[in-house]
Amino acid sequence: MSVLIEVEGLIAGYGKVVVLEELWLRATAGTIVSVLGPNGAGKSTLLNSLGGVLPSTGRVWFDGEDISRIPVEERLMRGIALVPEKRELFGSMTIGENLLLGGYRPRQLGDRAWRAGLDRIFELFPRLGERRSQRASTLSGGERQMLAIGRALMSRPKLLLLDEPSLGLAPLIVWDIMRAVAELAACGLTVLLVEQNARAALRISSYGYVLEMGRFVAEGNAKQLMDDERLVATYLGASADSPAQ
Numbered sequence: 001m002s003v004l005i006e007v008e009g010l011i012a013g014y015g016k017v018v019v020l021e022e023l024w025l026r027a028t029a030g031t032i033v034s035v036l037g038p039n040g041a042g043k044s045t046l047l048n049s050l051g052g053v054l055p056s057t058g059r060v061w062f063d064g065e066d067i068s069r070i071p072v073e074e075r076l077m078r079g080i081a082l083v084p085e086k087r088e089l090f091g092s093m094t095i096g097e098n099l100l101l102g103g104y105r106p107r108q109l110g111d112r113a114w115r116a117g118l119d120r121i122f123e124l125f126p127r128l129g130e131r132r133s134q135r136a137s138t139l140s141g142g143e144r145q146m147l148a149i150g151r152a153l154m155s156r157p158k159l160l161l162l163d164e165p166s167l168g169l170a171p172l173i174v175w176d177i178m179r180a181v182a183e184l185a186a187c188g189l190t191v192l193l194v195e196q197n198a199r200a201a202l203r204i205s206s207y208g209y210v211l212e213m214g215r216f217v218a219e220g221n222a223k224q225l226m227d228d229e230r231l232v233a234t235y236l237g238a239s240a241d242s243p244a245q
């Protein structure tokens with residue numbers, strides 16, 4: 001399978017503070033790649049840089065093209081969708097309105113295809129379909145997360161940048177979301193999944209990177225990482241609770 005995104009020597013930070021120090025990363029098309037690590041490691045900084053909402057230096061190749069200097073809107077048009085840690089939904093709008101109005105709409109999509117996209121999202125997350133007229137501000141944490149992912153999917157991305165979908169959610173809901181993400185990847189979507197919940201993330205990933213203070217301290221096949229007891233104890237232990245079977 002071909003490489004969809006390749007990051008070479010990415011450096012990013014805030015003002016004079018460097019957070020990410022020369023990261024190298026790649027993801028094969030149609031796979032889930034996890035970036036794991038503790039609070040403050042730089043996981044969100046990485047995703048926001050790749051989404052184009054934060055400036056960075058270094059090279060980012062996407063679909064064979066250098067997109068390093070390309071702004072956020074155009075990254076979206078090319079198929080990179082970010083679900084940020086702060087979900088940024090429109091609270092006074094319904095689920096349906098958030099999906100139809102909140103996302104970026106590819107120019108070539110006619111009305112029918114656009115609405116068909118909505119149906120696909122309701123298939124993936126039936127809870128959203130059942131509540132499509134409910135206002136976003138009244139949703140549970142899990143439903144909010146589903147809506148944020150759904151909205152990103154409306155732009156028909158090739159790459160989904162997913163920032164801590166499990167944050168604050170009960171294990172069963174975490175697993176619902178992970179299962180949906182796995183289903184999307186099985187249909188060809190590539191996912192860069194940032195998580196503190198290492199166990200849940202690695203279960204659906206094919207590859208993982210462990211980020212600590214702005215550097216990758218380990219990487220490998222998901223199974224390899226899970227089986228590495230020392231690694232799990234050192235970096236992934238506190239968040240390694242597994243969803244209910």
Ligand SMILES: Nc1ncnc2c1ncn2[C@@H]1O[C@H](COP(=O)(O)OP(=O)(O)OP(=O)(O)O)[C@@H](O)[C@H]1O
Nearest residue numbers: 014019037038039040041042043044045046085196
């Ligand atoms: N807007 C900002 N301005 C200045 N420093 C920031 C800003 N956002 C993040 N940082 C700093 O950058 C570092 C990495 O933060 P980041 O949010 O990327 O970590 P993270 O791995 O996503 O953590 P968490 O798991 O808590 O979400 C932290 O030291 C943080 O304080």
Ligand SMILES: [Mg+2]
Nearest residue numbers: 043044045085
């Ligand atoms: Mg974060």
